[in-house]
Amino acid sequence: MRNPPSRLIRSLLAAALALVTLTGGVAAQADSGSVSFMVFGDPAELAAYRELVEAFEQEHPDIAVELIHIPSMSDYRLRLGADFAAGDPADVVLINYRRYAPFAKKGVLEPLAPYLRRSDVISDNDFFPVATDPFRWRGQLMCIPQNISSLVVYYNRGLFDAAGVAYPSDDWSWDEFLETALALTADPDGDGMTDQHGLGVDPSIFRLAPFIWQNGGELAVLESGLRPIRLALDSRAAREATEWFVALQTEHGVAPDALAEMAEGSESRFLNGRTAMFLNSRRGVPTARRIDGFEWDVAALPTGVQQAGILHSDAYCMAAATEDKDAAWAFIEFANSPVGQAIVARTGRTVPSLIEVASSEAFLDPGAAPANSGVWLDTLDTLRTVPVIAAWVDVEELTGDELRRAFYGQASVDEAIDAMITRTLPFFAGEES
Amino acid sequence: MRRFSLSWQAGLWAMLLPYLVGTLLLVGLPALMSAILAFTTYDALTPPVFVGFANFRLLAADPIVTTAIGNSLVFILLAVPLRILGALGLALLLLRPRRGVSGYRAAAYVPTVIPDVAFALIWLWIFNPLFGPVNVALGALGLPQPGWLADAETARYPFVVMSVFQIGEGFVVLLAALRGLPREYFDAGAVDGAGRWGSFRYLTLPLLLPWLALLTFRDIILTFQWTFTPSFVMTGGDPYYATMFLPLLTYEEAFDRFRFGAGSALMLITFLLSAAIIGGIYLLFRRRGYTADV
Numbered sequence: 116m117r118n119p120p121s122r123l124i125r126s127l128l129a130a131a132l133a134l135v136t137l138t139g140g141v142a143a144q145a146d147s148g149s150v151s152f153m154v155f156g157d158p159a160e161l162a163a164y165r166e167l168v169e170a171f172e173q174e175h176p177d178i179a180v181e182l183i184h185i186p187s188m189s190d191y192r193l194r195l196g197a198d199f200a201a202g203d204p205a206d207v208v209l210i211n212y213r214r215y216a217p218f219a220k221k222g223v224l225e226p227l228a229p230y231l232r233r234s235d236v237i238s239d240n241d242f243f244p245v246a247t248d249p250f251r252w253r254g255q256l257m258c259i260p261q262n263i264s265s266l267v268v269y270y271n272r273g274l275f276d277a278a279g280v281a282y283p284s285d286d287w288s289w290d291e292f293l294e295t296a297l298a299l300t301a302d303p304d305g306d307g308m309t310d311q312h313g314l315g316v317d318p319s320i321f322r323l324a325p326f327i328w329q330n331g332g333e334l335a336v337l338e339s340g341l342r343p344i345r346l347a348l349d350s351r352a353a354r355e356a357t358e359w360f361v362a363l364q365t366e367h368g369v370a371p372d373a374l375a376e377m378a379e380g381s382e383s384r385f386l387n388g389r390t391a392m393f394l395n396s397r398r399g400v401p402t403a404r405r406i407d408g409f410e411w412d413v414a415a416l417p418t419g420v421q422q423a424g425i426l427h428s429d430a431y432c433m434a435a436a437t438e439d440k441d442a443a444w445a446f447i448e449f450a451n452s453p454v455g456q457a458i459v460a461r462t463g464r465t466v467p468s469l470i471e472v473a474s475s476e477a478f479l480d481p482g483a484a485p486a487n488s489g490v491w492l493d494t495l496d497t498l499r500t501v502p503v504i505a506a507w508v509d510v511e512e513l514t515g516d517e518l519r520r521a522f523y524g525q526a527s528v529d530e531a532i533d534a535m536i537t538r539t540l541p542f543f544a545g546e547e548s
Numbered sequence: 549m550r551r552f553s554l555s556w557q558a559g560l561w562a563m564l565l566p567y568l569v570g571t572l573l574l575v576g577l578p579a580l581m582s583a584i585l586a587f588t589t590y591d592a593l594t595p596p597v598f599v600g601f602a603n604f605r606l607l608a609a610d611p612i613v614t615t616a617i618g619n620s621l622v623f624i625l626l627a628v629p630l631r632i633l634g635a636l637g638l639a640l641l642l643l644r645p646r647r648g649v650s651g652y653r654a655a656a657y658v659p660t661v662i663p664d665v666a667f668a669l670i671w672l673w674i675f676n677p678l679f680g681p682v683n684v685a686l687g688a689l690g691l692p693q694p695g696w697l698a699d700a701e702t703a704r705y706p707f708v709v710m711s712v713f714q715i716g717e718g719f720v721v722l723l724a725a726l727r728g729l730p731r732e733y734f735d736a737g738a739v740d741g742a743g744r745w746g747s748f749r750y751l752t753l754p755l756l757l758p759w760l761a762l763l764t765f766r767d768i769i770l771t772f773q774w775t776f777t778p779s780f781v782m783t784g785g786d787p788y789y790a791t792m793f794l795p796l797l798t799y800e801e802a803f804d805r806f807r808f809g810a811g812s813a814l815m816l817i818t819f820l821l822s823a824a825i826i827g828g829i830y831l832l833f834r835r836r837g838y839t840a841d842v
Contacts, residue, residue: 193803193804196803196804196806197803199592199593200591200592200593200806201592217591217593217806218593221591221593221594223593308678373695373698373699373787374677374678374695374698374699375678376698377676377677377695377697377698378676378677378678378679378698379678379679508805516786516788516789519786519787520788523787525700525787525788
């Protein structure tokens with residue numbers, strides 16, 4: 116005879132067991148198969164990262180990716196620092212090579228070299244060396260670079276055509292650059308206020324650096340050829356380049372003055388068709404692709420005594436605090452596989468760091484502006500990097516303050532150079548590179 | 549009577565307790581910890597290291613800190629009197645019942661409830677050196693058009709002007725104070741032949757003095773902090789630190805550069821400066837004015 120109460124107890128026990136098994140299973144799956152991924156960028160980039168995440172989850176159905184999107188780059192940097200400080204960063208984050216050093220120095224990033232060595236999807240040799248080198252901290256690859264962008268000249272073809280000015284050539288000189296900018300600076304209504312500027316540029320050391328290198332100068336004085344000990348802006352070559360750069364505004368007036376820049380930023384002026392040339396990295400492409408009032412393209416930076424460009428590169432980094440490092444690496448590996456890099460490259464935002472993808476249609480799509488995307492690949496051999504030191508962010512901020520003063524005619528170049536060197540000196544003390 | 553008094557006291561404490569606990573946990577304790585951090589170097593990634601007064605010595609040698617202190621003091625010197633005078637003027641103007649006065653009172657309060665970031669963005673446009681309505685109007689009148697936020701000489705003034713439009717709370721407090729002044733004093737003054745000015749000078753102003761003192765203390769504390777959002781949103785401290793105020797510098801040190809020790813030291817300096825100014829003003833007000841109970 117069956118005993119109903121014991122049957123009930125057995126059923127309840129079975130249900131409880133099933134529940135425990137189920138919840139345990141779910142918890143185990145969540146623990147071992149979830150990755151948080153934090154990015155910045157405009158809606159087009161976000162769409163690409165969403166596509167990247169979806170493609171990854173299709174290939175790895177056991178791993179769920181939580182995409183955390185911060186629209187503004189400056190907000191992203193603050194969030195990144197705050198999250199690391201709180202000990203709760205996203206598992207995978209994008210960091211620029213100028214900004215990862217403080218995190219690497221404090222040991223809060225997981226070195227990715229061992230993971231890359233074990234990977235059968237990607238290897239160190241698949242990447243442009245100029246992209247991976249800056250992410251080596253104490254000789255070890257810390258992050259996997261996503262892109263290998265650099266500073267180029269965006270130009271408004273319509274304004275060039277209207278002024279009868281030839282488009283920039285691949286090997287144009289500083290003088291030709293200035294002549295072009297002068298020819299495209301105009302005050303058609305004659306009210307004494309420039310309505311169209313030949314050039315827009317952010318007066319920062321990051322924009323000035325390639326011109327210093329082109330003139331044979333250096334950014335930093337290196338001790339024993341390795342460790343940067345101070346800025347080297349007081350060399351003759353660096354001073355000349357700085358004077359030339361500053362004179363673009365103060366003497367030639369081809370770039371907006373402080374008032375005009377405050378009233379409307381140079382990028383906005385370019386996008387609105389009132390600035391003929393604008394210096395920016397590949398980062399400007401998704402926004403520029405929304406221009407419908409004129410045609411635009413990109414050209415190489417003008418050449419000084421020698422060719423030189425400056426690397427702009429972000430990389431996928433893994434937080435050392437990540438619980439499921441295998442899952443996080445699986446995502447980084449996928450994002451840096453040819454499939455993953457092609458998805459992001461199609462937005463126009465990146466110059467892929469994978470050699471294979473950089474030469475593919477995902478990047479060199481003839482149907483997508485700019486027509487001359489190849490310029491980013493043609494100038495790869497000339498790219499250089501700023502010193503990778505923990506306090507570089509401070510150096511950039513302080514030098515920017517001083518350089519802006521000179522660029523807008525509020526201080527002489529000599530004063531600015533002296534201040535840049537003196538004020539940044541403490542940040543080089545005890546640095547490694 | 550004694551029992552009633554005790555329970556009354558107990559009731560007051562019971563009502564005060566949640567606020568006291570909240571203040572202690574959410575303000576007092578963090579402030580104390582922050583004050584301790586001022587004597588350390590701390591980047592939040594590695595444990596803090598005690599460095600004594602090193603942060604203060606470094607800050608004292610940093611010209612940007614001196615500039616930020618100077619900017620903050622000048623701002624307080626300009627903004628606080630204008631804000632108090634503005635609130636008093638509006639309260640006097642809108643005291644008497646008249647047609648539409650409620651609407652005017654609401655209009656005076658509205659700028660105070662606009663979110664700070666939106667308020668800053670509105671003024672960023674108003675003071676745009678080329679396209680802003682202020683300079684367009686000045687140009688139309690044939691007057692010089694300053695660079696405002698783009699010029700180190702003039703960059704602080706838009707902040708002062710902005711702050712004078714957010715005086716709703718002071719206005720309401722003074723309006724309430726004015727409405728509470730005893731009518732008999734003014735009737736007696738009128739009998740003695742006091743005119744409008746005499747009545748204001750010898751009755752209204754002294755009677756309002758405790759309120760004005762209270763508002764001034766509050767405004768000094770508030771104004772020290774108020775500069776953060778507009779300077780963060782509108783200028784970032786530019787041009788060349790002309791709008792670098794203590795709160796923005798503190799924020800940059802702590803949350804941008806992750807030097808929490810230096811940031812905490814700056815916070816302590818701000819606190820001590822506020823206390824010193826309030827102490828000075830207190831001494832100034834202490835023996836002046838009288839209350840309605842006199």
